[in-house]
Amino acid sequence: MDSLLLAENPDPARRAKLIASFNRGYRTFNETYSTCTSQAIAAIDRYQIEGTRLSSEIVSGYGN
Numbered sequence: 001m002d003s004l005l006l007a008e009n010p011d012p013a014r015r016a017k018l019i020a021s022f023n024r025g026y027r028t029f030n031e032t033y034s035t036c037t038s039q040a041i042a043a044i045d046r047y048q049i050e051g052t053r054l055s056s057e058i059v060s061g062y063g064n
Contacts, residue, residue, distance in 0.1 A: 001022050010018060033040035 001019070005015060005018065008014075008018075029043075033043065
């Protein structure tokens with residue numbers, strides 16, 4: 001989250017929205033997966049794959 005905020009350098013309102021969304025997702029994940037089960041590991045793997053795909057699409061769509 002820190003890296004995202006540093007890279008984007010959002011205005012205060014957007015920063016607050018990004019942080020609130022991140023925290024909501026973090027809390028929800030923590031409530032759903034309170035222990036490290038095989039299902040939790042599978043969910044993490046899916047999120048990492050999705051994050052990699054989204055990152056590639058962003059770079060392809062907007063370039064550097």
